[in-house]
Amino acid sequence: xxxYDFHVHLHGVLSAHDxxxxxxxxxxxxxPALTWYASEYLKSWGRLPDxxxxxxxxxxxxxLSYDFLIQEAVSFRQFQACFNLIIALLPISQHxxxxxxxxxxxxxxxxxxxxxxxxxxxxxxxxxxxxxxLHNLASLVTQxxxxxxxxxxxxxxxxxxxxxxxxxxxxxxxxxxxxxxLAQVISGIDFAGWEEPFSPESAQQFMEQAQRDNAxxxxxxxxxxxxxxxxxxxxxSSLRWIFTVQKxxxxxxxxxxxxxFNPERLRGKTLWEDEEEYxxxxxxxxxxxxxxxxYGYRPLAAQxxxxxRPGKVQLTYNDEVxxxxxxxxxxxxxxxxxxxxxxxxxxxxxxxxxxxxxDADHPLRFFVRHQLKVVLGSDDPGIFASSWAEQSAYATRxxxxxxxxxxxxxxWHQRLTRGFGSGSA
Ligand SMILES: [Zn+2]
Numbered sequence: 001x002x003x004y005d006f007h008v009h010l011h012g013v014l015s016a017h018d019x020x021x022x023x024x025x026x027x028x029x030x031x032p033a034l035t036w037y038a039s040e041y042l043k044s045w046g047r048l049p050d051x052x053x054x055x056x057x058x059x060x061x062x063x064l065s066y067d068f069l070i071q072e073a074v075s076f077r078q079f080q081a082c083f084n085l086i087i088a089l090l091p092i093s094q095h096x097x098x099x100x101x102x103x104x105x106x107x108x109x110x111x112x113x114x115x116x117x118x119x120x121x122x123x124x125x126x127x128x129x130x131x132x133x134l135h136n137l138a139s140l141v142t143q144x145x146x147x148x149x150x151x152x153x154x155x156x157x158x159x160x161x162x163x164x165x166x167x168x169x170x171x172x173x174x175x176x177x178x179x180x181x182l183a184q185v186i187s188g189i190d191f192a193g194w195e196e197p198f199s200p201e202s203a204q205q206f207m208e209q210a211q212r213d214n215a216x217x218x219x220x221x222x223x224x225x226x227x228x229x230x231x232x233x234x235x236x237s238s239l240r241w242i243f244t245v246q247k248x249x250x251x252x253x254x255x256x257x258x259x260x261f262n263p264e265r266l267r268g269k270t271l272w273e274d275e276e277e278y279x280x281x282x283x284x285x286x287x288x289x290x291x292x293x294x295y296g297y298r299p300l301a302a303q304x305x306x307x308x309r310p311g312k313v314q315l316t317y318n319d320e321v322x323x324x325x326x327x328x329x330x331x332x333x334x335x336x337x338x339x340x341x342x343x344x345x346x347x348x349x350x351x352x353x354x355x356x357x358x359d360a361d362h363p364l365r366f367f368v369r370h371q372l373k374v375v376l377g378s379d380d381p382g383i384f385a386s387s388w389a390e391q392s393a394y395a396t397r398x399x400x401x402x403x404x405x406x407x408x409x410x411x412w413h414q415r416l417t418r419g420f421g422s423g424s425a
Pocket of ligand 1: 192225
């Protein structure tokens, strides 16, 4: 059983039934947002969901489930279109914590020991509203940690856009300084959501500052969803992104899917990568040449073609490119193993969103084969209609002798030594 969930989105725990129940009294006030959900859904899925029927027709709950649940391989864009129903129906507010409370209680009822839940500060919030949200959510978690055997920590996801990232990070730091007891349930920051085109090089200075802040103030794990999406950048570039994030001193990598992705799945496909991205990749290969060579990697001849489209470079996944990526993946995996890097792997989420053909291609198999440290996460168990027990069974089937449990226990003990704020908050 996977008892420690190191990667879960608080609202992603909500099931189709939860949304239907919570939506019954809310959908009328949320019509403009639900109209936005429907129009976004149409763009990704090619059909318009009839959201009013969810609560106004006899088979409404089934219709909601049909539109919301993901039970097959889909694109990240399609996943986001389904998740938008949660955003439209249950926007983060300073006062209504029914969704968060339900999610935490559901995880506790499933027998989890540790639940590391992601939330965020909405872009529309003022500093006062953000403080109020942080205060009320941290109070709820502190209260539930006292009442339940399961302990919850909060991780705040920052926007990848510098403007929002810097503002929300500063508010979070200010809150932790002003409310040290409540802050004990706040364990980290993360970057999530649309990954491309936000190359991690653009977060370098920010991460250096966060490291300095950690040395003198409340300690926050620096977490980063990376390598989850590579539709506009090449798979090799995505590997550089993983390397870059690891070098920035993060505590864990979220997903790192491209590291374990089988490049054979892209055979014959062509991609137009931004020239700037291409040059960053070439620069990286030159500056890291000796380290990569130590891990057995030497680049094959240039495989990309410049100048066919303005500002773009053509990349075709042919024999040579696939061979090159396989060797780069192996070298990077060995390097990360030597560094003791921990990867948060979400077995079910990867299966549906990872573009993998079958269990043999699952990145968890790759991570285990390369003896990488892995902890498990359920990501969005509600939308995947997959309980922790099911995800646990799936992870065991993928990697029967994996070291995930040992790594999870190690991290759990580290978390315990930092405390959970069981004092009077
Ligand atoms: Zn995630």
